[in-house]
Amino acid sequence: MYVAVKGGEKAIANAHQWMADRRRGDREQPELDVDQIQQQLGLAVDRVMAEASLHDRELAALALKQASGDLVEAVFLLRAYRTTLPRLAETCPLDTGAMHIERRISATFKDVPGGQVLGPTYDYTHRLLDFMLLAEGEVPEADRAEASLEQCPQILDCLNAEGLIEQEVDDGSEPYDITRDPPDFPVDRATRLQMLARGDEGYLLALGYSTQRGYGRNHPFAGEIRQGAVEVEIEVEGFDGPLCIGEIMVTECQMINQFAGSREKAPQFTRGYGLAFGRNERKTMAMALVDRALRAEELGEPIQSPAQQAEFVLAHADSVEASGFVSHLKLPHYVDFQSELELLRRLRREHAARQTAPTTEQAADHPETAGTEEAAQ
Amino acid sequence: MTGTGTRAANVRPRDWPMLDDGVHHSQQLFRQLLSAMSEPGTQQTLAVAELPAGAQLSPAAWAAVLTLCDLDTRLWVEPRLATPGLYEAVAFHTGASITESPADADFALVVPQTLSEVTSFAEGSDAWPDRSTTLIVVTDSLAEGNDWVLSGPGIADCRGLTLSAEAVPLMARLSANLATFPRGLDAFITAGHQLLAVARSTRVEARTEHAARIEEDV
Amino acid sequence: MNDFTHSAPTSEDCSASGNNDSGQNRSGYNNSGYNFAYLDEQTKRMIRRALLKAVAIPGYQVPFGGREMPMPYGWGTGGMQLTASILGADDVLKVIDQGADDTTNAVSIRSFFERVAGVETTTETARASVIQTRHRIPEKTLSNDQILVFQVPIPEPLRFIEPSEEETRVMHALEEYGVMHVKLYEDIARHGHIATTYAYPVKVDGRYVMDPSPIPKFDNPKLHMSEALMLFGAGREKRLYAIPPWTRVESLDFEDHPFEIQAWDEPCAICGATDSYLDEVITDDAGGRMFVCSDTDYCQSRREEVA
Numbered sequence: 001m002y003v004a005v006k007g008g009e010k011a012i013a014n015a016h017q018w019m020a021d022r023r024r025g026d027r028e029q030p031e032l033d034v035d036q037i038q039q040q041l042g043l044a045v046d047r048v049m050a051e052a053s054l055h056d057r058e059l060a061a062l063a064l065k066q067a068s069g070d071l072v073e074a075v076f077l078l079r080a081y082r083t084t085l086p087r088l089a090e091t092c093p094l095d096t097g098a099m100h101i102e103r104r105i106s107a108t109f110k111d112v113p114g115g116q117v118l119g120p121t122y123d124y125t126h127r128l129l130d131f132m133l134l135a136e137g138e139v140p141e142a143d144r145a146e147a148s149l150e151q152c153p154q155i156l157d158c159l160n161a162e163g164l165i166e167q168e169v170d171d172g173s174e175p176y177d178i179t180r181d182p183p184d185f186p187v188d189r190a191t192r193l194q195m196l197a198r199g200d201e202g203y204l205l206a207l208g209y210s211t212q213r214g215y216g217r218n219h220p221f222a223g224e225i226r227q228g229a230v231e232v233e234i235e236v237e238g239f240d241g242p243l244c245i246g247e248i249m250v251t252e253c254q255m256i257n258q259f260a261g262s263r264e265k266a267p268q269f270t271r272g273y274g275l276a277f278g279r280n281e282r283k284t285m286a287m288a289l290v291d292r293a294l295r296a297e298e299l300g301e302p303i304q305s306p307a308q309q310a311e312f313v314l315a316h317a318d319s320v321e322a323s324g325f326v327s328h329l330k331l332p333h334y335v336d337f338q339s340e341l342e343l344l345r346r347l348r349r350e351h352a353a354r355q356t357a358p359t360t361e362q363a364a365d366h367p368e369t370a371g372t373e374e375a376a377q
Numbered sequence: 378m379t380g381t382g383t384r385a386a387n388v389r390p391r392d393w394p395m396l397d398d399g400v401h402h403s404q405q406l407f408r409q410l411l412s413a414m415s416e417p418g419t420q421q422t423l424a425v426a427e428l429p430a431g432a433q434l435s436p437a438a439w440a441a442v443l444t445l446c447d448l449d450t451r452l453w454v455e456p457r458l459a460t461p462g463l464y465e466a467v468a469f470h471t472g473a474s475i476t477e478s479p480a481d482a483d484f485a486l487v488v489p490q491t492l493s494e495v496t497s498f499a500e501g502s503d504a505w506p507d508r509s510t511t512l513i514v515v516t517d518s519l520a521e522g523n524d525w526v527l528s529g530p531g532i533a534d535c536r537g538l539t540l541s542a543e544a545v546p547l548m549a550r551l552s553a554n555l556a557t558f559p560r561g562l563d564a565f566i567t568a569g570h571q572l573l574a575v576a577r578s579t580r581v582e583a584r585t586e587h588a589a590r591i592e593e594d595v
Numbered sequence: 596m597n598d599f600t601h602s603a604p605t606s607e608d609c610s611a612s613g614n615n616d617s618g619q620n621r622s623g624y625n626n627s628g629y630n631f632a633y634l635d636e637q638t639k640r641m642i643r644r645a646l647l648k649a650v651a652i653p654g655y656q657v658p659f660g661g662r663e664m665p666m667p668y669g670w671g672t673g674g675m676q677l678t679a680s681i682l683g684a685d686d687v688l689k690v691i692d693q694g695a696d697d698t699t700n701a702v703s704i705r706s707f708f709e710r711v712a713g714v715e716t717t718t719e720t721a722r723a724s725v726i727q728t729r730h731r732i733p734e735k736t737l738s739n740d741q742i743l744v745f746q747v748p749i750p751e752p753l754r755f756i757e758p759s760e761e762e763t764r765v766m767h768a769l770e771e772y773g774v775m776h777v778k779l780y781e782d783i784a785r786h787g788h789i790a791t792t793y794a795y796p797v798k799v800d801g802r803y804v805m806d807p808s809p810i811p812k813f814d815n816p817k818l819h820m821s822e823a824l825m826l827f828g829a830g831r832e833k834r835l836y837a838i839p840p841w842t843r844v845e846s847l848d849f850e851d852h853p854f855e856i857q858a859w860d861e862p863c864a865i866c867g868a869t870d871s872y873l874d875e876v877i878t879d880d881a882g883g884r885m886f887v888c889s890d891t892d893y894c895q896s897r898r899e900e901v902a
Contacts, residue, residue, distance in 0.1 A: 009702045076667065083663040084629060180449075180641075182658040182833035184505075185760045311759055321831045324668025328748070331670065331700050335693045335730045335889055338875055339792035339811040342857050347786050400631045404683045407643050411681065414650045415824045415839040445647075447640050483644070503768035507648040507657045530653045530800050531839035533820075559802065563651040576651035576839075578800060 023068045037061035046249075046278025047071060051319060052078035053179065053198045054085075055248050055277050072200075072319045079320050083179075092233045092242050096252045096275075097157075099228040101149045107222040108256060114152030119227060120279075155224040156254050156271065165256065165269040185311045192294055192314060193287075197276060199317030201283045207307040208289030216293045216305030219258035220272065227251045227279055251276050253284035257292050260299045270299060388462035390469035394426035394436075396443050406444040413565065413574040418527040418536035420519060421572045433458045435515045437567035438486060442513065446473035446484060453482035453498075455491045458515060482510045489516055489540075489547035498562055506559035509577075514566045517541045519573055529580045537584070538573075540566070552581035632679040632712040638662055642680040642835070646826065649837035654799030655767070656750050661833035671704055671729055672830030674746035678708065678727050681742060681826070687715045689723035694731035694872065694889035701729070720892050730793075732814040734871045734893040737823035739840060745808040747829040750836065752796045752806040772804045775847060783852055792857070798845045799838060807844075813856045813872045818844040863888045866897035 024031065038045055038061040048060040052075045060078055067073035103119025106112050120142075159165040175190040176183070183191055196204060211218060229249050233242035253274035261267030272292025274284030293307040294314075307313060316322060396402040402424075409421040425440035432439075446452055450473045454463065464475050476482050479497045487495075492512075501509035522539025525548055540548065547564070554561035554577040561577030575581065630636065638660070645659040664672040682688065688708055692701040696718040704727060705716050717723050720733045729746040737743060749755075753763045756774050766772070775796055782790040795812035799805050807818055808827060818825065818838060825838040838844060848854035862869045864885040871893055873886035888894035 009697065009706070012699055012702055076663075079663045080665045084633075084635065086635065180660045182660060184658060311761065315760075320663060321668045324670065324672075325748070325831055326669075327667055328669030331729075332693050332698050333730070333809075334874055335811055335872065336793040336809050338873070338889075339813070339857060341875065342859075343788065343790060343792045347788065350787060399636055401684055403636070403640075404631075404681075408681060408683060411643075411646060411650065411824070414647050415837075416841075445640060445644055447637055449637070449641060450644070504764050506652050506655060507645070509648075511647065530842040531650075533841045559652050559655055563647070578651060578653055578839075 023066070032065055034058060034061045034065055037064050043279060044069070044071060044074075046276075046280050047201060047283070048074045048078055049278055050276040050280050050283060051075040051198050051200065052082060054078050054082040057278075072323050076320045076323070089234045089236075091245075092235060094230045094232065094250065096226065096230055096250065097154050098151055099226055099230045099250075099252075100247075101152055101226060101228040102249075103227040104152055104224065105222070105226075106155045106224045108224075109155065109158075112152075112155050113158070114150060117149065117152075121281075152226070154254070156256065159256075159269065163266070163268065166260075166271060168271065183314065185314075187310065187314065189291075189295070189298075192310065193273065193275075193291060195314045195317055196274075196287045196290055199287070199314075200319035200322070201280075201286065203317055203319070203322075204286035204290050205282060207293070207313060208286035210305065211289050211293045211307045216296065216308045218270075218272075218289075218292050218301075220289055220292065221256045222285065223254045223256035223271075225251070225253045225281060225285070227281065249278050251278065251280045251284045253281070253288045255285075255288040255292055260301075262300070270295070388429045388431065388460075388466075390462065390466040392429040392462075393432075393439070393466040393470060394428065395470055396425075403444050406440050409572070410441060410444060410565065410574070413572055414531075414563065414576055416531040417529070417575050417579040418532065418538055418573055420521075422570050423572055425570070429462075431460055432463070433460050433515065434463070434486065435567040436570050437572040438513045438515050438565075441565055441567070441572065442467065442473075442484070442486070443470060445511075446471040448472040448474075450474075450483040451476040451481055453477075453479050453485040453510070455485070455487045455495075457488055457491075458486050479510065484513055485510050486513050486515065487547075489514060489544045491546075492550040493546035500557060500560040500562060503560060506561070506577075509560070509562060512547075512562055512564040514547060514564055516544055516547075516566055516568050519566060519568045519571045523584050526582045526584045527575065527579050528582075529576075530578045531576065532579070548575075548581055548583070551575050551577075551579070552583070554578075555580055629711050631684075632682050632708065633664070634662065634676065634679045638676075639680045642676055645835055646677070646680065646837065649826070649835050650824070650839050652803075653838055653842050654797075654803030654805040654836060656829075656834040656836045659833055659835050661830045664830065666703065666707070668831035669748060670700060671727070671746040673828030673832075673835065674727050674729070674744050674830075675704060675707070675828075676830060677744050677826050677828035677835060678725060679712075681744075682708065682712055682714060682725060684712075684714065686724045687717050687722055688712075689717050689720065689726045689892075690728075691726065691731060691733070691890075691892075692729040693874070694733070694893075695891040697891070718892050719896075720890075730809050730811075731872070731889060732810055732817045734868075734888070734890045735896075736817075737821060739822040741823040743821075743823050743825045745810075745825065745827045747806065747808045747827050747834075748831075749794075750806055750827065750829040750832050750834040752794075752804050767803065770802065772798075775804055776849075779847060780849065783849070789848070789852060789854075795854075796847050798847060800843050801845075804847070805836065805838075811857060811872055812846065812854070815844075815846045815854070816856065820844075859886055861886055863894060866894045866901070868894070868897055 038057050041064065044064055045057055045060045048063055048071060049055055059081065063074040063077040067077060101117055103121065104117045106116065156165055160167060178191060178194045229247040231244045232246050232248055233244050235242050255272035257270045257272055259267040259269050272288035274287030274291065276283045290307055290313060294310050296303050296308040303309060406423055409423060413419060413421050423437045423440040425436045428434060428436055428439055452467060452473045453476050467473055467475065479485060479495050480499050485498060498510040499508060501507055518541050520539045521537060523537040524540060525538040526535050527538060528535040551564055558577060563577050564575045566573050566575065641660055645657045649657045661673065661676060664675050666672055690701045690705040692698040695701065708714055709716055720735045723741060725742050725744065727744040751763050753766055753775060756778050757763050779789050782788065793811045794806055794809040795815055797805050797807050797815060797818060807815060820841050822840050824840055827836045846854040859873050863871060863873060865887050868888055871888045871890060874889045875884050875886055877884050
């Protein structure tokens with residue numbers, strides 16, 4: 001029976017083989033190809049890229065396929081791949097003001113310079129199952145605008161002119177890199193934003209939601225949400241000005257929140273910020289809410305709610321870390337369990353011995369307890 | 378840049394030896410460095426090619442630089458060791474940046490005398506004692522002996538060392554680690570291809586009267 | 596060989612620096628397509644620098660830039676990164692989990708290093724030069740030419756008393772460990788015993804209180820003045836720490852409640868050992884059970900000696 005714990009190697013190999021078989025499913029069905037996932041499950045691909053911190057649609061799609069659609073597993077696969085890549089260059093900061101807009105909305109003004117652009121969205125759809133899709137009905141191509149959109153100014157910049165909103169100023173400091181160095185708490189805002197950007201969407205959504213329900217309320221307005229392609233640039237020695245090495249799709253959310261001010265400083269709106277790879281609107285909104293909540297200390301607000309506690313929020317935001325540590329409970333723990341068993345048995349033996357000990361001794365030790373017991377009898 | 382050398386002016390970065398291969402050779406050297414730091418006072422012989430003529434470093438110190446330094450590290454170099462071409466060789470072989478400020482250095486190439494002149498190497502803080510400068514010391518000779526007696530973690534009982542008289546300022550500095558622990562300086566001490574380490578947790582005592590007397594002077 | 600070459604498969608590197616990776620010599624690559632022992636050389640150097648600090652400040656948790664490994668956090672990624680950073684082609688690796696070489700986690704990690712480093716592996720404690728372990732220290736006394744690498748889930752011994760990293764860092768800095776004694780004493784008040792049976796806190800060289808990882812307290816005495824270097828890696832928490840050979844390691848206790856280790860009423864049912872940590876194996880559903888060595892190699896070698 002001791003051999004029950006032996007043979008692990010073979011069992012593991014078999015388990016993996018079975019899983020691969022399950023993933024493939026019925027061989028009568030054509031196998032999903034990575035291009036199909038990239039094209040037709042694009043939002044899942046985007047979420048995997050965002051939380052894995054790697055912009056590569058094809059590999060994100062591959063990860064989704066390999067993980068049988070398990071998003072957290074796919075994020076993990078892509079993150080583990082990312083960590084093996086050499087760092088060839090550092091990009092210049094993205095200029096989202098120069099974004100090729102695909103979607104851009106503001107909830108704070110009826111109309112804005114550049115206009116409201118709905119773009120592709122599920123927002124106003126009726127959530128009725130479309131049985132046409134079940135019947136493989138073809139979708140007509142969308143109409144396209146004749147002219148491409150002009151560059152749109154950032155809506156929050158419009159408030160800048162009046163000084164109504166706080167200005168974000170680059171203090172020139174090198175940002176901390178959470179992929180290279182472990183964060184040491186308390187961390188600055190740039191570090192917090194990095195951690196939130198790869199944080200689990202569901203977790204950020206719940207925390208952001210909690211601020212709306214009063215746990216660290218900060219009165220948010222969706223100042224601007226924009227989605228589109230931005231150029232990625234790097235500085236190369238020997239070239240004047242940065243070189244564009246490609247375009248990536250990103251979503252950005254700028255929340256406008258209740259004003260702060262002090263005796264010295266005029267009241268101003270404050271900001272919360274969210275940015276993510278791909279089309280990731282819910283994620284960026286939740287991120288902006290949590291970012292603003294985590295600024296409580298800086299803005300002199302009382303820290304009373306979970307979403308305002310930086311170490312709590314940030315240390316538990318990463319789905320790769322969280323799912324790893326939860327799932328490790330499946331590993332054998334019998335050595336430690338045996339330790340607990342041994343102690344528990346000893347404690348119970350001693351307890352039993354005390355129970356059967358002569359009542360006189362007990363009465364001497366605990367007169368009031370003994371008295372109560374007698375009374376109960 | 379200071380330092381002199383008759384033929385050294387023409388030394389190119391590639392004249393400084395590189396590791397036989399970036400993976401296995403550096404692993405072997407690292408294990409020797411790890412052994413040295415784990416068991417302070419024990420000597421290791423580092424296999425690395427000879428340095429170009431005129432170089433003031435020891436081969437062992439150069440091997441330590443190749444093993445530990447890269448783009449993410451800052452190196453401070455004692456002017457007496459900074460022969461022409463050394464900075465270029467460091468940049469070429471490791472990518473490490475040279476810093477002018479001892480307090481910013483992750484590693485410092487020094488001679489024992491440096492420790493009586495430069496006091497600003499980073500010792501870390503009580504909260505972050507790891508944020509300290511590691512010394513890579515170039516000296517004339519290392520031998521077992523009883524000028525200096527080391528004890529503490531990594532040493533079963535005690536371990537004796539003999540260093541040349543010039544080592545006194547260095548050993549005086551390292552014996553002061555005890556009072557500031559966990560802040561302090563860790564040191565690799567090299568001579569030729571030989572290397573040993575003194576960790577900040579190591580208790581350093583001067584045993585001979587000679588050493589003791591000089592230690593008092595410092 | 597003085598010529599500098601960029602020969603790594605992924606190298607489009609524009610810099611001319613040797614340690615600027617990925618300019619590694621091709622000999623570091625292997626059939627897996629990854630670098631020797633998986634991690635890239637720059638990551639290894641970062642971990643190696645941190646290890647030297649850890650050894651120089653015994654028991655202090657050095658933060659390091661832990662990387663994602665191709666195994667889940669919590670499954671030994673810290674230990675694996677340490678092993679990957681110290682491992683050489685000549686090493687002989689042993690991996691155990693719960694003292695056994697053939698538990699799923701141990702099998703998986705061993706086969707990982709066979710694949711990405713091609714090193715020789717063994718189950719024999721005495722033959723191994725590097726031993727990665729989860730939750731046990733081998734029964735056979737380790738020698739000075741061996742390194743033991745522990746997988747650590749929560750490196751901070753004060754974490755369950757004080758959840759904030761900011762706070763515990765100050766407590767370590769000020770050597771303020773009173774809360775730990777209070778916690779242990781509360782156990783005594785409640786149960787008559789210290790109720791911590793594994794991950795039992797120790798004090799290293801009289802300074803740092805350290806979590807020895809979730810080894811049973813039975814193993815704690817093996818940490819004291821061990822001949823082997825002990826390295827501890829926590830991947831998710833991104834901390835590593837060390838106990839050099841011949842270092843004082845004391846388990847926290849009280850004068851009236853001295854530290855004591857577990858003992859069993861019966862010997863190992865297989866090899867008859869009375870000095871080893873025993874696992875309980877349930878043999879039927881009527882409360883039948885037997886006790887056997889948790890260290891499978893120890894048990895096996897004892898049986899071979901008898902035979």
